[in-house]
Amino acid sequence: xxxxxxxxxxxxxxxxxxxxxxxxxxKAALGERCVILGHHYQRDEVFAHADFSGDSLKLSKQAxxxxxxxxxxxxVHFMAEVADILSRPEQTVILPDMAAGCSMADMANLRNVxxxxxxxxxxxxxxxxxxxxxxxxxxxxxxxxxxxxxxxxCTSSNARGVLDWSFSRREKVLFFPDxxxxxxxxxxxxxxxxxxxxWDFDKPMGGLTEEEIRKARIILWKGFCSVHQMFHPNHIDKxxxxxxxxxxxSHPENAFEVCQKSDYxxxxxxxxxxxxxxxxxxxWLVGTELNLVNRLHNEMAPKGVKVQFMSPVVCMCxxxxxxxxxxxAWVMDNLVEDHVVNRIRVPExxxxxxxxxxxxMLEITA
Ligand code: 13P
Ligand code: SF4
Numbered sequence: 001x002x003x004x005x006x007x008x009x010x011x012x013x014x015x016x017x018x019x020x021x022x023x024x025x026x027k028a029a030l031g032e033r034c035v036i037l038g039h040h041y042q043r044d045e046v047f048a049h050a051d052f053s054g055d056s057l058k059l060s061k062q063a064x065x066x067x068x069x070x071x072x073x074x075x076v077h078f079m080a081e082v083a084d085i086l087s088r089p090e091q092t093v094i095l096p097d098m099a100a101g102c103s104m105a106d107m108a109n110l111r112n113v114x115x116x117x118x119x120x121x122x123x124x125x126x127x128x129x130x131x132x133x134x135x136x137x138x139x140x141x142x143x144x145x146x147x148x149x150x151x152x153x154c155t156s157s158n159a160r161g162v163l164d165w166s167f168s169r170r171e172k173v174l175f176f177p178d179x180x181x182x183x184x185x186x187x188x189x190x191x192x193x194x195x196x197x198x199w200d201f202d203k204p205m206g207g208l209t210e211e212e213i214r215k216a217r218i219i220l221w222k223g224f225c226s227v228h229q230m231f232h233p234n235h236i237d238k239x240x241x242x243x244x245x246x247x248x249x250s251h252p253e254n255a256f257e258v259c260q261k262s263d264y265x266x267x268x269x270x271x272x273x274x275x276x277x278x279x280x281x282x283x284w285l286v287g288t289e290l291n292l293v294n295r296l297h298n299e300m301a302p303k304g305v306k307v308q309f310m311s312p313v314v315c316m317c318x319x320x321x322x323x324x325x326x327x328x329a330w331v332m333d334n335l336v337e338d339h340v341v342n343r344i345r346v347p348e349x350x351x352x353x354x355x356x357x358x359x360x361m362l363e364i365t366a
Pocket of ligand 2: 076101102103104105137225226227228253289317318319320
């Protein structure tokens with residue numbers, strides 16, 4: 001008998017409480033056949049249904065290790081692609097809303113990275129001298145590019161280990177798409193700021209001179225996160241004036257000046273672990289996405305730990321926010337009927353090369 005397909009428009013009319021009920025019923029019906037992964041930036045109504053939550057690295061490992069037939073990824077597109085690459089062929093990865101992308105990931109594409117590689121070849125021998133390193137926040141074809149050129153993937157929690165590995169092989173790194181993660185990590189390793197140049201992908205030769213390229217240790221793609229760029233050093237100055245004993249923790253996608261003024265810098269998982277381990281009476285200023293900070297605030301308040309969002313204006317990741325209970329209920333109810341909607345499938349050749357770069361990352365930072 002043909003599977004019944006449910007239309008999204010029927011779910012768009014349901015309120016959150018009705019969706020919540022349907023998601024719970026679908027989870028019960030599917031049992032171990034389905035696992036829901038939720039990134040820390042997901043809204044509460046969706047996050048509540050996650051079987052596993054984590055930062056990008058933890059969720060990649062979870063996808064690689066899980067046995068479920070269906071992996072429903074409540075996160076953004078590149079995360080679901082990684083889950084598809086690392087899971088087995090008989091497993092199916094689903095992204096509840098196909099429009100849940102990442103604006104930073106979109107700042108690099110295969111065309112402009114290949115052009116950069118060719119332009120670098122006018123000054124040096126990139127395949128001998130440059131390790132391409134892509135932040136996991138990038139499309140699968142860029143991970144495949146790294147796989148083809150002896151490069152690797154990193155996340156916000158293992159960038160240091162990945163860069164150490166990269167420099168042990170070649171003298172320079174081309175780091176894309178996030179300039180801030182690259183610069184913050186390079187600086188931690190003792191690389192002077194003037195040996196980290198910014199590659200403007202809209203300009204010939206990245207807007208750099210041959211001399212600048214020859215001298216550079218890290219060539220930083222001019223990408224950034226539109227959410228983290230909302231946090232400024234003066235937010236930290238103001239907090240410290242008002243709360244001299246307060247502590248500041250930031251995600252490494254923040255600008256160099258923000259990270260320099262912070263007491264701690266780390267991935268979403270590190271931020272959660274650090275704040276959760278603090279003593280009652282501690283007051284934190286947190287520079288990362290609002291949904292995570294609000295949840296942490298509510299969790300820590302009864303423990304006497306105060307958690308404050310870094311920006312005075314509301315800023316959240318609008319693409320993470322696209323995954324709502326209506327989309328989740330829609331994909332789950334379809335699965336109960338054995339009907340798959342919104343499958344993420346990376347083409348085989350691309351997946352093989354991307355997996356090489358991902359496996360290297362998982363090996364060296366295990
Ligand atoms: P994490 O890997 O730290 O969760 O970061 C992912 C991300 O997109 C942050 O903006
Ligand atoms: Fe991308 Fe920034 Fe959203 Fe993270 S917070 S998914 S980097 S747009």
